[in-house]
Each structure stands twice: as structure tokens, then as C-alpha cells.
Amino acid sequence: MKIKERILPQGIILDLEGDLTYANQAAFKVAVEKAKQAGCRHLIVNMEQVRFVDSAGLGLLVLVSQSFKRLQAQVSMLKPQNYVREIMSLANIPKMIPIYENEQDALIALAA
Amino acid sequence: MHPNALQPTGPGLDSSAQPETFVAAILLVEDEPVTRASMAARLTRLGYRVLEAENGRAGLDMARRERPDLIIVDWMMPEMDGPTFCEAVRRDPLLKSSQILLMTSHDKPAQIAEGLVRGADDFLSKAASKQEITARVLAGLRTSRLVRELETTSSQLESSLLLLQAKQEEMEADLHSAAAFVHSLLPPQGSPVQGISLAWEYQPSLTLGGDLFGVMAIDAEHLALYILDASGHGVAAALRSASLMTFLRAENILQLIGSYDPEQVLFEANRRFPLSADGAYFTLWVGQLHLPTGSLTYASAGHPGALLSQTQSPARWLIRSSFPLGFDPSALYACDRIVLKPGDRLFLLSDGIYEVSSPGGELWGRERFQKTIDEGKPMSLSATIASSFSAARGWQQAQHFPDDAAVVGIEMTGDPEERLNG
Numbered sequence: 001m002k003i004k005e006r007i008l009p010q011g012i013i014l015d016l017e018g019d020l021t022y023a024n025q026a027a028f029k030v031a032v033e034k035a036k037q038a039g040c041r042h043l044i045v046n047m048e049q050v051r052f053v054d055s056a057g058l059g060l061l062v063l064v065s066q067s068f069k070r071l072q073a074q075v076s077m078l079k080p081q082n083y084v085r086e087i088m089s090l091a092n093i094p095k096m097i098p099i100y101e102n103e104q105d106a107l108i109a110l111a112a
Numbered sequence: 113m114h115p116n117a118l119q120p121t122g123p124g125l126d127s128s129a130q131p132e133t134f135v136a137a138i139l140l141v142e143d144e145p146v147t148r149a150s151m152a153a154r155l156t157r158l159g160y161r162v163l164e165a166e167n168g169r170a171g172l173d174m175a176r177r178e179r180p181d182l183i184i185v186d187w188m189m190p191e192m193d194g195p196t197f198c199e200a201v202r203r204d205p206l207l208k209s210s211q212i213l214l215m216t217s218h219d220k221p222a223q224i225a226e227g228l229v230r231g232a233d234d235f236l237s238k239a240a241s242k243q244e245i246t247a248r249v250l251a252g253l254r255t256s257r258l259v260r261e262l263e264t265t266s267s268q269l270e271s272s273l274l275l276l277q278a279k280q281e282e283m284e285a286d287l288h289s290a291a292a293f294v295h296s297l298l299p300p301q302g303s304p305v306q307g308i309s310l311a312w313e314y315q316p317s318l319t320l321g322g323d324l325f326g327v328m329a330i331d332a333e334h335l336a337l338y339i340l341d342a343s344g345h346g347v348a349a350a351l352r353s354a355s356l357m358t359f360l361r362a363e364n365i366l367q368l369i370g371s372y373d374p375e376q377v378l379f380e381a382n383r384r385f386p387l388s389a390d391g392a393y394f395t396l397w398v399g400q401l402h403l404p405t406g407s408l409t410y411a412s413a414g415h416p417g418a419l420l421s422q423t424q425s426p427a428r429w430l431i432r433s434s435f436p437l438g439f440d441p442s443a444l445y446a447c448d449r450i451v452l453k454p455g456d457r458l459f460l461l462s463d464g465i466y467e468v469s470s471p472g473g474e475l476w477g478r479e480r481f482q483k484t485i486d487e488g489k490p491m492s493l494s495a496t497i498a499s500s501f502s503a504a505r506g507w508q509q510a511q512h513f514p515d516d517a518a519v520v521g522i523e524m525t526g527d528p529e530e531r532l533n534g
Binding site: 051052054055060063083089090091092095096 | 341342343344345387390391392393395414416431433434435436439440463467469473475477515
């Protein structure tokens, strides 16, 4: 999985590319840990280029969301593809991690 | 200490365990007694232990017995000459790595080349000075020591590899034994109660799987069924699944809750199986079938796979959005209810069956799975399940699934009265 980090004044955006699965979750863990260490208050996970998330990837997203909440920080997601959106929806993930359709909406909501 | 007393190089010697005064052994193979005695005396004066043999055959016997650190052999000898001796050494598994100095009174390039091709490591002129003999012997002994160190390391590596292989076999045997145990916990196929058929197919991605399921009679009127899916793979997922499976045993649930009410079962399971520190969790679907009426009450904790196949209508999914176990400690799980009629089939499945990709990267997906179930209506229950596995394997063009894959089917084969009396 490829991850590109973009640092904005309002938070950090992680642009993910590839599958978020049991086999390749390490890179995501490292990127999240780096954001936490940098004191990130708003983490936006851009899922536009993520084709597939398995159960382990889903668990990891929830874990990240919970750990940010404990730090009074927030995690949100951008533009998941249809199949990923369906998986998220079945597991009720949008109730935990807000999903936005564009960066602007996510940044505005996070600032609110 | 004598200047030529070397670090240990003898056969099977551990350099760290030997005394510092270890003296290298040199085998001198020479048929001419005067030359042999003169060379032996020189080498002895240089501080080496000298072994002597008067011809090639005697030299080979002595080399096998003594494993010298260096062999100096004359070219010209009756019966077995120097190059033939070298070839015999290279063919002998015990001696083949020996260092050999071929002694000759000639130094023609063609002769040197022939000696090297036939197995010599270096040459020593019979007319060599004391300094040259010292230098060539020391170089030969240095190489000999390195070769023996390599042999020792290689032998240690081989032993470690054998040990690792033995451990691996032991671990695999344990895993197979654990897999057999888990398999024995799965419900027997056939007819759990009269009027109901049960069939399933299960293909763990590794030896041990994290997807498990159960179908069991609660009392004379109720049948409980569930499927659970542990996130991740392998031993850790399988152990966690076995733990949840133990929790879901009918006796345990009846003792804890008093009934197999799916809503209550999920509530209790959610309380007891939180999201682990590394993000591991379960999805779980639980149903309770009232046998006299065919009424099925069910609830799901984020589980994506329960499909109802009825004779007169396309299959439909019996799921709703809900948190998997452990995502939210305060989560409530609402029940839904349907009535199953004779001929209806209910399939419980893990996502591993449909989350398979074609070589081009396209997912098989839920819709294609559903289509195989619809098309399987004329077939037996077990044949329908088998065809779904076959279609998934065909799609991914591989026999093994990347995730655990399970499909459990029950079919209402008799009328309610029959089930009640059964």
C-alpha cells in the first residue's frame, strides 16, 4: 500500500492507494503513528484509491478512530469507493468515523 | 610458544576450546627416503608435526586416519603419482577439502596447469629456499584453517536447519491436531432435527480458521444457529473464535440469559468480547428458529452474510447495519423476524467466500454469490453450496482462498407438524 502524507494547517491528510488488509496494514499503522507523534488533531484518511478493505483493515480504522478520540482528536474519511462504502456501512462505521465526499467538506466539518 | 605453533586447525577442533600451543600437522608423501627425510627435518625445525608416507596409497590411508592440516605430495612416485593422489583426495568425501601442495622438480606452466586441474592447490619446488617453503606452507595452512572453519559453520547451519525443520514439523502437527479439534466442534451435516437439512463447506485460508458456526437444538421447539467471523487469520484468530464458540454453546447461553434470544446473545457477547488492543474483533450473526411455526428471529453484529433463498422469489440478504462485537460497548442489536416455509433455504456465510479477486483484480462479490444460490435452487442443498465454492474458485483461478471461506445452509424439508413431532 502506498501512503502519501499531506500536512495542512487544519490537520493531516493520508492519501491511501492499494488495499487496506491484514497483509499490508503495517504501512498504515506507521503513517498514523507518525501523525499522532506530530500532534495531529484532525486526521483525514483519503480512501478514494482504496479498492478493498478486509475485516482486519476495518478493525484498524476503528482502533485508530478510538485512539484519536482518547486524545480529543478526530478521524474522518474521504470518498470511499462503492464496495468499501458498502463494507463500512454494514459495520456501521460512518457512525464512528464520518465520511465526506470532498476535502473541503471534511475540513469545514472538522473546524466546526 | 614456537613461531609456527598455529591456532587450532585439526579435524573437528573447536578453535575456542583448544590450547594455544596447538601444532599444525603436515603429511609428507614422498617415495625418495633422502628427500623425504630432508624435507621432514626442515618442517620439524619450523615447528610442525610431520607425518610421513612413502607412497600415494600409504599417504591416503594416513590422511584418512590423521586428517592433517596440509599435505605435501611429490609428483613423481611409483604406483600412485602426485596428481593421481590429488584426484583420489578430491573424490574422497572425508578428504576432499584438504589443502595439497604438489612438490615437483619442474616448474613448466603446462605441468603446473595439469597439477591444478587434477586437484592440487599450490606448488612447491624441490629446490625452494627455506623462506619459500615457509611462505607456501603458511599460506596452505591459512587456507586449510579457513576451509575447516567454513566446514564447521556449514555443519552447524545444517544442524540448525534440521532442528528448525523438526520444530516446523512439530508445529504443523500441532496445528493439524488443533484444526481437527476445531473441525470436530462444527455441527454434523445431515438433519439436526427432523424436517430440516443441514449442509456446509468450510475452507480455512491457513491450517486453522477464524470462521466458525453452529447449529443446535435448544429445546424441543427451538433450533439456534450462528456464524462468527474473527478478523485476521491464523492461530490467534482461531483461538479467539474457539473462545467465542465456547461462549455460544447452548448450555452456557441458557445459563447466562435463560434463552437463545439473538438480541440478548449479541448484547452479552458484545460486552464480553471487546475490540482487542491490536484491532481484532468478531462479526456474529445469530438466529433462533421456532420449529413449529418456522419463525426465524435473528440479529447481526456487523456480519455481512445471511441469505434467504425462497422457492418463488430471488434470494435476499438478512442483514442490517450494525456494529461488530466490541466496536461500541453500549451497542444494542435489534432483532428481525421472518417465517421460513417448506423448501426455503437459509445460507450463513463468511465474506471470504465472495471477497475473492480474479487475476485481473476484480472482486467476485456478493451479487455473483447470490446468483449461484439462485441458480442452485433445483440442486440439492449441498450441491448448491459446492457450486458456490466452485464458482468462487473459478473466478480467482485458485483452489485456496485468501481468507477463511464458509457457507452453511439449512433447508426446511418438512412441514411444521413433522418438525414438531420429530
